Amino acid sequence: MYICKISGYIPEVVVSNAYFTQVNGLTDEWILARTGIQERRKVKPGENTNTMAVEAVKLGLDTLPFAPEALDLIVGGTYTPYDTIHSLAHAVQNFLNISDIPVVSISSACSSFVNAMEIVQGYFAMNKAEKALVVLADHNTAYSDDNDTVGGHLWGDGASAIFVSKTRVSESDFLVKDIITGGAGNVGKAAEGVFLRPNDERFMMKYGKDVFLNACTYMAKVTQDILTKNGYKTEDLDYFVPHQANLRITKNVAQTLGLPEDKALSNIQYLGNTGCAGCSIALYENRFRFQKGDLIAVTVFGGGYSYGSMLLEV
DSSP states (O other), rough: OOEEEEEOOOOOOEEEHHHHHHHHOEEEHHHHHHHHOOOEEEEEETHHHHHHHHHHHHHTTOOOOGGGGGOEEEEEEOSSOOOOOSSSHHHHHHHHOOOOEEEEEEEETHHHHHHHHHHHHHHHHHTSSSSEEEEEEEEGGGTTTTTTTTTTTOOOEEEEEEESSSOSSSSOOOOEEEEEEEEOOTTTTTTTEEEEEETEEEEESSSSHHHHHHHHHHHHHHHHHHHHHTTTOGOOOOOEEEEEHHHHHHHHHHHHHOOOOOOOOOHHHHOOBBBGGGGHHHHHHTTTTTOTTTTEEEEEEEEETEEEEEEEEE
């Protein structure tokens, strides 16, 4: 299958590290050293997960290489829903006004991008769809606590839309060569490492070190697995797009894989952790630097310890 178009929506409001110094006393130097984050984006009043998803889709319709009416599957991904019933995928369907097609929303925390793409792969394999839209959005600031000195400074908001075709549509398409996903919800502190329980508690990161260690382990492992499975070595990669959670994780995984840091694309420095939309936003932001034939690994890891990797060829 092929990615035909990627778009991203980045909110206008910028929240600098200086804000958190005022709110909870964390200094710019402290935040930078531990996360790599300088600033993050936040939605304006009246915006939410669904509105961001729709905005990302609107931006993607410009120069879309096929008619939007050809879409016969919508898969949404978020762990910060605005509406748990009329989900972001249904909001996008309503905007596009396309009837009688499968519309589903999933949550596997920050790894939802790759899981959503795998769902599309399955629909294509069963001949139940030919043109799909994956839309990802996380309104993290709706659930985070700015006073939380453990994780309140990590979060940003953002959305992305990925238009996918079973067959090639144009020469600029990205070939999805392979997808591997997995879950490690029975490992370490997966159940308590980082959680969001809307009825009881906002974002909490009780065992950040365990999250960090397992993210580094599983992201490196699944990236190596997908390369080996497809006959590649790490040096064959032109770009590596890891989950945008922490710049230290990105550097650790790149070092484990033996990749130069300039091959690892990152936007967490100025967007914060945008959840399951982070990797696809990074693909969108860097779309003009990719060259024909480039090999790209997109690797994700989510709270609850879900993980996955997708191998792309431009």
